[in-house]
Amino acid sequence: MKKITAFVFIAFLGLMTITAQGDGIQSTAIPEGDIPVDPDVIIGTLPNGLTYYIRNNGKPEDKVELRLVVNAGSIMETDRQLGLAHFMEHMNFNGTKNFEKNDLVSYLQSIGVKFGADLNAYTSFDETVYILPIPSDDPEKLEKGFQILEDWAHNTTLSEEAIDGERGVVLEELRLRLGADQRMQKITLPKIMYGSKYAERLPIGTKENLENFTYEDVRDYFRTWYRPDLMAVIAVGDLDVKTLEEKIKTHFSKISKAKNPQKRESYQLPNHEETLIAIASDKEAAFTSVQVMYKDPFEAPQVKTVSDYRDRLVKNLFSTLINNRLDELRNSPNPPFVFGFSYYGGTFARTKNAYQSFAQTSPDGQMVALKAILEENERVKRYGFQEGEFDRAKKSLLARLEKQFNDRDKMESNRLIGEYVDHYLEESPIPGIAWEFNTTKDLLPGIRLEEISALINGFIHDDNRVIVLTGPEKEGLEQVTEEQVRTLLDEIKTAEIKPYKDSEVRNDLMESMPAAGTITSSEYDPDLEITTLTLSNGAKLTYKKTDFKNDEILFRAFSPGGTSLYSDEELQATSFANGGLTEAGIGGLSLNDMSKFMSGKIVRVRPFISSFSENFDGSAAPKDLETLFQMVHLYFTSLNKDEEAFQSHMAKQKSFLGNLMANPQFYFQDQISKIRNEGNPRYTGFPTVEKMDAADYDLAYQKYLERFDDAGDFHFYFVGNIDESALKEYASTYLASLPGKNSNEKYIPTAFRRKDMYQKHVIERGSDPKSYVSIQWEEEIPYDRETAMAVDALGELLTIKLIEKLREEEGGVYGVGANGNLTKITYPLLTFSISFPCGPENTEKLIAAALDEIEKIKKDGVSPEDMGKIKETYLVKQKEDLKTNRYWLTNMVRADQEERDLGLMMNLEGKLATLTSEDIQQVARKYLDENYFLGILMPEKE
Known part of the structure; x- marks a missing residue:
């Protein structure tokens, strides 16, 4: 029913909004003034202390997104209440004053609100958030929606029957979390959240307490923490703000102000002088990872002023720069990890930020990966970054912001509302994308490379440092020891590390332009508003111009055939090689060259061969549409062949797959799939290290050339904010110029049939x-x-x-x-x-x-x-x-x-x-x- 944030692996917190502490060299005068609040957002407080946020937003039409935010989560639980913040969230779907058990979900389904996909909630350490999208064009449905939100706030019945009925559901959710990750977490979390209450308050709770808590335990949690001074109601959608404000006041002003409320504490993550090392392994662990965490010695500052915003911008640039380097390592001939990234940002505790580096690697590659990410941090510390990579980082950052700015009036309400949740809970800034884009453009010229490079001196330190290694435990695999990790930490300080070498990339993706073809015919469907062009080489291009997004064009293409035209032997030999073909790059540019060339561009293109067609998938901002067409042309005519790049890809795949079948669920799916495909000569199955070793790159490359040697039987599709004249010009230049051989291939239907029997x-x-x-x-x-x-x-x-x-x-x-x-x-x-x-x-x-x-x-x-x-x-x-x-x-x-x-x-x-x-x-x-x-x-x- 509900998506519960019981534990999110800390490495992925880089997706959170970064808060900042100014550590660098200031090259210009510190900007003055406070960060404004987006004028499109109305913020108010009711007399009982409840806060509300309202914004009119027309996408999607006739819909409003509602959130009830409770500034209390599992961190507020007593020892008798372990898991009850989350349990309380469940109970709000199981009987309230105006909706008996099951009536709430049934009613919402009747108005098109899907259980789980739309209606949702989550509980974390510090908050509980309820999610409810409802129609805004029907007064009765709108009223019911606000009634539901009000009931969640203070009208839960918490009957004994309902509580006992829900225990089984929550215990089943707890069961889902059992496994290698949960067992290793018991070892790693106390080190990551050392000395804090967070290490003892996972939102899911404990089996013992969920089975044995009393009715009063959960009722006491509800009475203590579900109160208006710890709540926000947020409404964003296609309705005038006066109506929304009236609904909020009508439904939530009646909630009584708390008398003698218990203080809502802010829990700290204590400092520690030593480096803490957590090494955890498990026989069922499918993946292997390493993580380095440098927690700040000071409390996380809030981002309030323009100067704070500038500090955050500097740290964002740092993250882009270091991750570009890690991506280059990932694409090297002998990659030290499957993927790796670094960032500065939040931890589980609101009060503490940290600089963190993370990598996923092979079961026996933990020390190699750890050394690689430590070396990259040390390389920055010694030599800093370079101007070329700095310029690319600025272009990328600005391009991402520009895309958001261009689509500011086409942003869906459910994508906007999260910022207001964060503003209430953590006072994160909400100036709006127009202010952010314009301010970033103003600030970027004044940011110097030296101040970005200098950040590393404040980021990495020997105290408040945590090293975490997790992975499989199996025969023949030697486990990393704490002594080895400490030795490596010391060695890095004096290791011979060379400066980063940047390389220039040519300015043009295509070194020579093709001889353009022509458009031979055009057909328009007035009912669907779709146009189909026929090109001189026989290819077709169908497009639909829309105004759904200002800065988006989506692209697909296919031609019948695919691997169905391969022999059984060819299919088995190439199946696991096909994914590595594009790792070589196109037009003489390597993958790393392509990454540099694409700085500041919003465009992607991916060719792939499926069972019954050869295909393209991609997208572009309108300004970069020509680049998309050029990439498509090169994937047809100039896919590089590079054995080193292919082997780098295969090495990463084998590292990823190293212990996959130790996971019971993966093993189950693999075994069931084998049984169901018994006798199927074209069944390739789950990928394994052995299958990767047997993959035939030469044959896969040859078959790719065959599949893409005739553009004449391809059909290309574009949907979005299209400039029709530009599209036709690019189609003529880059698609109609491709070879058309009139092969008109068809796929070969599947001959294999599964057994029709129990x-x-x-x-x-x-x-x-x-x-x-x-x-x-x-x-x-x-x-x-x-x-x-x-x-x-x-x-x-x-x-x-x-x-x-x-x-x-x-x-x-x-x-x-x-x-x-x-x-x-x-x-x-x-x-x-x-x-x-x-x-x-x-x-x-x-x-x-x-x-x-x-x-x-x-x-x-x-x-x-x-x-x-x-x-x-x-x-x-x-x-x-x-x-x-x-x-x-x-x-x-x-x-x-x-x-x-x-x-x-x-x-x-x-x-x-x-x-x-x-x-x-x-x-x-x-x-x-x-x-x-x-x-x-x-x-x-x-």
Whole structure:
């Protein structure tokens, strides 16, 4: 039901907004003044202390995003309340003053708000946030939405029956977290969060406490921390601000001000003089990583003034510069890690920032990776950065901001609202993208390279340092010792480290221009507002000009054929080599050269070969559209061949895969996939180190050239803010000039068919008491769009019913889903699946309950209430999808690949108008029969 932030690996906190402490050399006078608040945002406080934020935003139409933010999380729990901040979040979906248990979710489904995908919440150490999108064009639905938000704030019933019913669900969520990561976390977290309460308050809590807490324990948490002075209501969407403000005041002013409220403490992360080292390994660990963390000795400062903003900008540039170097290392002939990055930013504790470096590596490569990231930090400390890489970093940073600025009036409400949540919780600045873009442009010329390079002197230090290594434990693998790490830390200080060598890259992507072709015809569809061009080499280009985004053009292309035209032997030899082909670069430029050339450009292009077509995928800002076309041309005509680059890619892949099958879930999927593809000569399976070693680069490169030697049977697609005259010019120059051989290839349909019979396979793997169930049906049937609609709707319906039965009634799962699909490629195939994790002791009971829900549909059909939920969910989603470039592009390509009518595909209202309960019932009766595949993951027997 809810996405819970119980533990987010600290290395990925680089995605957070960076706060800054000014450490560098100031090259100009310190900017004066406070950072303003975006004038489009209204901020107010009710007499009871509740804060509110309101903003009118028209994208998507007729929708408002609501958030209830509670400035309290698991860090506020007493020893008797472990896990109850998170449990309290669950309880708000299980009975309030105005919505009895299950009524809330049922009502929201009836208005098109999807459970889990739309309706959501999360609990972390310091806060709890409830997420509710609702329609804004219906006064009754709007009123109900605010009533729900109000109930979450102070009207939870917390009945004994509801509390006991939810224990099972939360314990199932706890079960999901069991495994290698959780076991290693017990070793690493106390070092990372040394001496703090954070090390003892993971939001998920403990099994013992979740099973045994009293009703009063959770009620006491609710009474203590759910109070208006610790709450914010945030409303952003397509509605006038006066109406939103009136709703907030009406619903939330009535909440009584807290009497003698308990102080909301701010918890510290204490300093420590020594370097703390945490080394954790586990037999089921799939991945290997190293992390270096330098915690600031001082409390994290807030970003309040223009000078603070400038400090943050300097640190952002530092992160870009160091990560560009780490990317170059990643692309080197002997890469020391699969990927690596560094950043300065937040930790779990709001009061502490840190400089952190992280790398993922091979099981036996921890010391190599650790040495590499330590050396790069030391290289910066000794020699600083260089002007060329500084200029590229500035271009990249400004290009990203410019894209946001250009799309400032087309930003979706759910992307804006997070900034206001952060402003309430941590007083993060919210000046708006216009101020940020213009201020950054003003500040960048005054920032000197020397002050960025000098930051490293404040970032790295011997005290407050934590080294974390995690990875597998297996026979023949020698574990890194603490002594080895300390020795390396000392060696780095005196090691011979050479300065970074920058290299210039040519100014033009293409060294010579091709002889342009022509556009031979143009057809326009006035209903869909789509234009199709035919080029002189036979290729087609279809485009749709939109105003959904100001700075976005999306791109796809395909040609029938793909690996279906390979022999069985060629497919097996090249399958795991294809992903490394583009690592060599194009047009004589290496991957690192390309990265430098692309500084300041917003463009990407990716060619790939799939089972039944050769393809392109990409996007560009309108200003960089010509670069996209040039890249496509070069991928057709000038893909580099570089054995070193290929082997670098393969080394990273093998490092990533080194212990993948130790993870029970990966192992289960691999075994089930092998069983289902028994006898299939074209089944390549999960990647392994052995398969990577056997990959044939020469043959893969040769087959790539064959697949892309005829542009004449390609169909190119563009959707977005297109300058039509420029598009036609680029199409003529870069696409029509490509060779067209009139090959008109078709893919070869799949010959292999899976067994149409009941099968049950139990796979034993793992030491934790956790299981996973997968039930799958397949039927080869004639394609028709009515059946396709019905089977998809059956998936939506069954998901609703399974949540009601397996989660809410049985308390046996945390999440469950069903999915149905009917496709025409390569042959008409109906697939349907049900999957869920659960306790081993409950698998048979829950499987029976799931199948029983299918039998009920077969017998009774679909209730009018459930039909209403399904149809409304589809309509609400498509209303938004129709205003997105991605939706149009996906359906344009799919219509051509499957030879379907795009107009009919986009007419969802027409399809839903004819969809009946009987249609769904008949699909269930006809295709969800006794011939299904049942896969069950069980823990190994002791």
